[in-house]
Amino acid sequence: MTQNPQLTMALSKGRIFEETLPLLEQAGIVVTEHPEQSRKLILPTSRDDLRILIVRASDVPTYVQYGAADFGIAGKDVLYEYSKEHPGGLYQPIDLNIARCRLAVAVRDGFDYEAAVRQGARLRVATKYVNVAREHFARKGVYVDIIKLYGSMELAPLVGLADAIVDVVSTGGTLRANGLVAVEDVMPVSSRLIVNQAALKTRAAVLQPILDAFEHATPSQG
Numbered sequence: 001m002t003q004n005p006q007l008t009m010a011l012s013k014g015r016i017f018e019e020t021l022p023l024l025e026q027a028g029i030v031v032t033e034h035p036e037q038s039r040k041l042i043l044p045t046s047r048d049d050l051r052i053l054i055v056r057a058s059d060v061p062t063y064v065q066y067g068a069a070d071f072g073i074a075g076k077d078v079l080y081e082y083s084k085e086h087p088g089g090l091y092q093p094i095d096l097n098i099a100r101c102r103l104a105v106a107v108r109d110g111f112d113y114e115a116a117v118r119q120g121a122r123l124r125v126a127t128k129y130v131n132v133a134r135e136h137f138a139r140k141g142v143y144v145d146i147i148k149l150y151g152s153m154e155l156a157p158l159v160g161l162a163d164a165i166v167d168v169v170s171t172g173g174t175l176r177a178n179g180l181v182a183v184e185d186v187m188p189v190s191s192r193l194i195v196n197q198a199a200l201k202t203r204a205a206v207l208q209p210i211l212d213a214f215e216h217a218t219p220s221q222g
């Protein structure tokens with residue numbers, strides 16, 4: 001590993017890492033160790049001046065905003081949630097169109113969500129996206145008690161912890177497997193490139209060519 005690389009990128013392992021590899025390759029960058037095979041949290045690349053930090057998906061904005069990473073990739077779900085508490089801290093130049101899914105409201109199959117809303121019922125909503133959820137239901141004029149969870153949201157309505165969840169849906173397989181149905185879309189989600197604002201100015205010479213390569217490599221919408 002290089003002692004003093006000029007550029008640091010933050011990525012989460014799993015789908016974002018996997019879907020980013022081809023974009024990096026188009027920028028001429030090969031990641032020489034794989035996070036599923038290595039316990040290392042700082043991965044070298046084929047470029048001596050670029051290293052990759054492996055962090056939790058929801059921590060990527062924090063590393064980038066504070067400059068511990070110069071740039072990174074995060075889902076709009078995570079970015080929207082983060083920006084509610086840290087407005088304006090991140091430059092988000094490119095929608096990469098990867099890790100596509102949506103945030104949706106889901107309930108147990110058989111729970112009459114529309115009727116509950118119509119009747120002005122107070123709903124208990126379990127989610128890790130507390131800011132997104134609060135804003136969504138406020139806009140609809142629905143009273144909610146938000147219950148913060150860190151994962152496996154689909155479980156909450158099954159065991160009486162919540163009436164509804166706000167969670168990521170892609171194929172719908174997880175909802176189906178747990179007897180839940182999506183009743184409302186909250187927002188479409190894909191991942192964006194995010195950049196530290198100071199790095200953009202002070203490291204433009206090395207950063208800008210990488211950003212340009214990402215922009216050209218980005219899969220088109222649809």
Ligand code: ADP
Nearest residue numbers: 014015057075076077078099100101168170189
């Ligand atoms: P974690 O579950 O630890 O937050 P993931 O790698 O599952 O990390 O999710 C990272 C990002 O990928 C999410 O913030 C979201 O934008 C997107 N995502 C999550 N689940 C899916 C999915 N099933 N299909 C496509 N994209 C997803």
Ligand code: PRP
Nearest residue numbers: 151152167168169170171172173174175
């Ligand atoms: C994500 C998300 C949902 C699921 C939705 O889970 O948290 O549970 O995908 O995708 P689907 O609609 O295609 O079923 P993930 O696979 O990331 O597992 P996790 O619990 O480890 O986050």
Ligand code: MG
Nearest residue numbers: 014057151168
């Ligand atoms: Mg996940």
